[in-house]
Amino acid sequence: MTDSTFTLTNQEREAQLELDQLQQLVGLVPYDERQDVFPVTGWDAIVFVVGNATQAAHFYQSAFGMELVAYSGPETGNRDHKAYVLKSGSIRFVLKGGVDPDSPLHDHVRRHGDGVVDISLEVPDVDRCVEHARSVGATVVQEPEDLRDDYGAVRIAAIGTYGETRHTLVQRGDYSGPYLPGYVPRRSEYTRREGAPKRLFQALDHIVGNVELGKMDEWVEFYRRVMGFSNMAEFIGDDIATDYSALMSKVVANGNHRVKFPLNEPAVGKRKSQIDEYLEFYRGPGAQHLALATNDILRTVDCMRAEGVEFLATPDSYYEDPALRERIGEVRVPIEELQKRGILVDRDEDGYLLQIFTRPVQDRPTVFFELIERHGSLGFGKGNFKALFEAIEREQAKRGNL
Numbered sequence: 448m449t450d451s452t453f454t455l456t457n458q459e460r461e462a463q464l465e466l467d468q469l470q471q472l473v474g475l476v477p478y479d480e481r482q483d484v485f486p487v488t489g490w491d492a493i494v495f496v497v498g499n500a501t502q503a504a505h506f507y508q509s510a511f512g513m514e515l516v517a518y519s520g521p522e523t524g525n526r527d528h529k530a531y532v533l534k535s536g537s538i539r540f541v542l543k544g545g546v547d548p549d550s551p552l553h554d555h556v557r558r559h560g561d562g563v564v565d566i567s568l569e570v571p572d573v574d575r576c577v578e579h580a581r582s583v584g585a586t587v588v589q590e591p592e593d594l595r596d597d598y599g600a601v602r603i604a605a606i607g608t609y610g611e612t613r614h615t616l617v618q619r620g621d622y623s624g625p626y627l628p629g630y631v632p633r634r635s636e637y638t639r640r641e642g643a644p645k646r647l648f649q650a651l652d653h654i655v656g657n658v659e660l661g662k663m664d665e666w667v668e669f670y671r672r673v674m675g676f677s678n679m680a681e682f683i684g685d686d687i688a689t690d691y692s693a694l695m696s697k698v699v700a701n702g703n704h705r706v707k708f709p710l711n712e713p714a715v716g717k718r719k720s721q722i723d724e725y726l727e728f729y730r731g732p733g734a735q736h737l738a739l740a741t742n743d744i745l746r747t748v749d750c751m752r753a754e755g756v757e758f759l760a761t762p763d764s765y766y767e768d769p770a771l772r773e774r775i776g777e778v779r780v781p782i783e784e785l786q787k788r789g790i791l792v793d794r795d796e797d798g799y800l801l802q803i804f805t806r807p808v809q810d811r812p813t814v815f816f817e818l819i820e821r822h823g824s825l826g827f828g829k830g831n832f833k834a835l836f837e838a839i840e841r842e843q844a845k846r847g848n849l
């Protein structure tokens with residue numbers, strides 16, 4: 448191992464991404480993993496449990512431009528559920544849906560609706576991570592074990608995080624299969640529209656967790672103590688919280704900044720917070736949104752919208768506000784192009800970012816996605832919170848939950 452780990456992961460290499468590209472896309476930084484009590488290489492996979500994985504797999508292919516690469520199900524000897532593995536750039540999503548009427552996956556859907564059950568992380572040494580996690584009081588929900596098939600072996604374990612969410616830790620070594628042992632390679636019959644880009648996003652930037660009132664600092668502390676994550680500068684405190692739909696937020700990141708977790712808790716405001724709405728409908732804490740990094744947010748939004756993905760509307764007044772132009776300065780496209788699509792802009796001392804949020808992608812008002820195009824800024828769009836809250840509250844009011 449070199450002093451400072453600043454290398455591509457296998458998934459990034461396979462996706463033909465470059466280091467400087469990842470620095471721009473997700474703010475990747477070099478760091479010395481020998482000083483890390485819990486070294487994390489990056490995201491391994493995001494596992495969703497859904498009511499109908501077969502249909503969800505189609506949605507993520509057609510609307511999100513992802514590619515089916517692997518499968519497990521009754522045809523491969525897995526009688527409990529079907530699981531579809533989809534990729535876009537270095538991102539891997541796994542969609543699971545129960546087949547056996549007694550599958551525990553149905554209980555998860557009954558309680559939470561479609562949601563993220565596992566934010567799985569690739570680590571160089573599972574046993575070292577688990578030993579440290581246990582020594583500082585984390586719950587080990589799956590002890591380290593080797594899984595094998597004809598492609599080789601992976602070593603995995605899992606620790607619990609907020610709600611019923613877990614972090615499976617995956618040590619891949621030179622495993623050469625399409626995902627994990629038991630999964631077979633699978634391509635789809637689905638064909639992209641003519642002229643469609645190769646992919647709509649390249650990497651996962653961050654995943655936000657919603658936790659209960661008063662629990663944010665506990666989870667920030669969990670990620671610091673158990674996983675050696677550090678706080679990033681951005682946070683939303685009382686100042687913003689009380690006036691605009693009430694949330695507090697802090698961000699933690701792993702050593703190389705591939706993995707970033709903003710953690711939200713509701714703040715006491717005049718109206719019902721969007722975090723309260725989530726906690727009510729998800730029946731507890733869970734992953735709220737996943738931010739997908741793209742190098743061309745305009746094209747990505749256009750493609751996704753053409754396939755029926757709905758985004759939160761941004762009021763024209765956001766773009767016409769003279770303070771906006773002053774706040775954001777020069778960006779790579781005319782503001783009118785952003786306005787046409789409802790894309791938000793934020794700037795800090797390091798640069799700027801463009802971002803937009805989808806509506807919830809399932810029946811419950813819970814999980815949604817963000818598209819983010821970074822130009823130097825390592826923030827999360829704090830300056831947009833007011834505009835975003837106003838947009839979200841309009842949606843909440845329509846559902847009668849404000």
Ligand SMILES: [Fe+2]
Pocket residue numbers: 653655736738817827
């Ligand atoms: Fe975000």
